Amino acid sequence: MFRNVAELVELAQTQNCKISDVMIAQEMEFTGRSREEIIAQMDRNLRVMEEAVERGVTEEVKSHSGLTGGDAIRLQAYMKSGKSLTGEFVLDAVSKAIATNEVNAAMGTICATPTAGSAGVVPGVLFALKNKLHPTREQMIEFLFASGAFGFVVANNASISGAAGGCQAEVGSATGMAAAAIVEMAGGTPEQSAQAMAIALKNMLGLVCDPVAGLVEVPCVKRNAMGASNALVAADMALAGIESRIPCDEVIDAMYRIGQTMPTALKETAQGGLAATPTGRALEAKIFGIPLDKK
Amino acid sequence: MKYKSVFDIIGPIMIGPSSSHTAGAARIGRVARQLFGRKPAFAKISFYGSFAKTYKGHGTDVAIVGGILDFDTFDTRIVDALTIAENEGIAVTMKEEDALTDHPNTARIVLGDERGTIELVGISIGGGKIEIVELNGFGLILSGDYPALLIVHNDRYGAIAGVANVLAKHEINIGHMQVSRKEKGQEALMIIEVDQLVETSIVDEIEELPIVQQVVKIND
Numbered sequence: 001m002f003r004n005v006a007e008l009v010e011l012a013q014t015q016n017c018k019i020s021d022v023m024i025a026q027e028m029e030f031t032g033r034s035r036e037e038i039i040a041q042m043d044r045n046l047r048v049m050e051e052a053v054e055r056g057v058t059e060e061v062k063s064h065s066g067l068t069g070g071d072a073i074r075l076q077a078y079m080k081s082g083k084s085l086t087g088e089f090v091l092d093a094v095s096k097a098i099a100t101n102e103v104n105a106a107m108g109t110i111c112a113t114p115t116a117g118s119a120g121v122v123p124g125v126l127f128a129l130k131n132k133l134h135p136t137r138e139q140m141i142e143f144l145f146a147s148g149a150f151g152f153v154v155a156n157n158a159s160i161s162g163a164a165g166g167c168q169a170e171v172g173s174a175t176g177m178a179a180a181a182i183v184e185m186a187g188g189t190p191e192q193s194a195q196a197m198a199i200a201l202k203n204m205l206g207l208v209c210d211p212v213a214g215l216v217e218v219p220c221v222k223r224n225a226m227g228a229s230n231a232l233v234a235a236d237m238a239l240a241g242i243e244s245r246i247p248c249d250e251v252i253d254a255m256y257r258i259g260q261t262m263p264t265a266l267k268e269t270a271q272g273g274l275a276a277t278p279t280g281r282a283l284e285a286k287i288f289g290i291p292l293d294k295k
Numbered sequence: 296m297k298y299k300s301v302f303d304i305i306g307p308i309m310i311g312p313s314s315s316h317t318a319g320a321a322r323i324g325r326v327a328r329q330l331f332g333r334k335p336a337f338a339k340i341s342f343y344g345s346f347a348k349t350y351k352g353h354g355t356d357v358a359i360v361g362g363i364l365d366f367d368t369f370d371t372r373i374v375d376a377l378t379i380a381e382n383e384g385i386a387v388t389m390k391e392e393d394a395l396t397d398h399p400n401t402a403r404i405v406l407g408d409e410r411g412t413i414e415l416v417g418i419s420i421g422g423g424k425i426e427i428v429e430l431n432g433f434g435l436i437l438s439g440d441y442p443a444l445l446i447v448h449n450d451r452y453g454a455i456a457g458v459a460n461v462l463a464k465h466e467i468n469i470g471h472m473q474v475s476r477k478e479k480g481q482e483a484l485m486i487i488e489v490d491q492l493v494e495t496s497i498v499d500e501i502e503e504l505p506i507v508q509q510v511v512k513i514n515d
Contacts, residue, residue, distance in 0.1 A: 104311030114304045114422045116314040151304035156296045161421025163345040163399040214349025216312035269348040
């Protein structure tokens, strides 16, 4: 049983196995279920993620409010034009993250990773890596266990709820989880996974949850997009041997404390930040049909 | 540790847009339905904190009613839950409360019909995970991770031993147990989370104990 990232990495090192193996073993111990059953359940989650990505990059999805939809298709087309500055791989990940969140905003079926509002980051990078590293289905499932292991630590030691900890707890956690799993899939060490998580999460600290009209749309969809790119860069930095000066567990603890002191107006109440801008308020009034002066 | 399984993190499979405000709300509604045990004639829902501020945008209203209709988080019928409830003759009322609660995502649900009512308070703690923190005025902690028995009984000696004996006889292990009461010697509530599925016949056997008034099993 691991309680923090340090213990997770140590378990992987002493047992000479991957982070994903540690997570699978712990799940077997906790539930008493067989490895096959646990793998099969994660395979179902993977299939839902794949279907959501596929739907978002091929179908013009539109949310009820009309605030989001269609950007994944737009970005895929731009990416294929060959004019992109960041390159096809990064934009593939970013567009697939957007795809997932657009489907989510349209009340489509998704898999929370770790939440619905942050459901795009992990599948976004995973299905871009699929075209680059050509992993087996088993390796793609391992990717989800590896990211789940880091998310497990964050959820228990800090928070994965925007209402409790702001967006840093949602997209921030998802970004760190994805960065750590990318490292494992790319052949990095468990320690490098922890470094990638630390680097990624550090750059999400303080991010508030300020959804316009309280909808999981603006800015959530684009925050998932940036989370996916952040995760890829953090993973590359860790794979290059760059280390976070602040250990991963302390970054997670800092995130928790920042969430505790964050004002309620910035924790999923639609009362501050982007939600309280003139345009945010105007959109809210239009969507719910409430005159602005009655708010 | 609040989160015990990797599938609390990678999961659940759900209808969007929010794990805490949609999937979590559906789960709170569904626990209420399971505790009530039948289709209610009315449902009174109160939202607190972030739930109160954003429930329309997140589809929390739709999802919680979906749960009351016994739909799972991934059931696409959730989208039409309000219409379905109306067609099934369930009178739904919703209120936004200003009162401060310990957790920002809190909902109170009263379900009832001519035979009785139940009232529970649920919180959605993130990623679709919920806890039930109050039932019919009793404070409690129910994670929803394991099959659980909720037993209303008289606050007298022998109640715990009587129930435990029945469970032991059927080789059912108790993982977590909690007993609470409003007043000494009056009605009390026992919550038992177990590791095995509990057959209906065992529930009946517990219900037949003289000290026990009502038994409900959930999450199996």
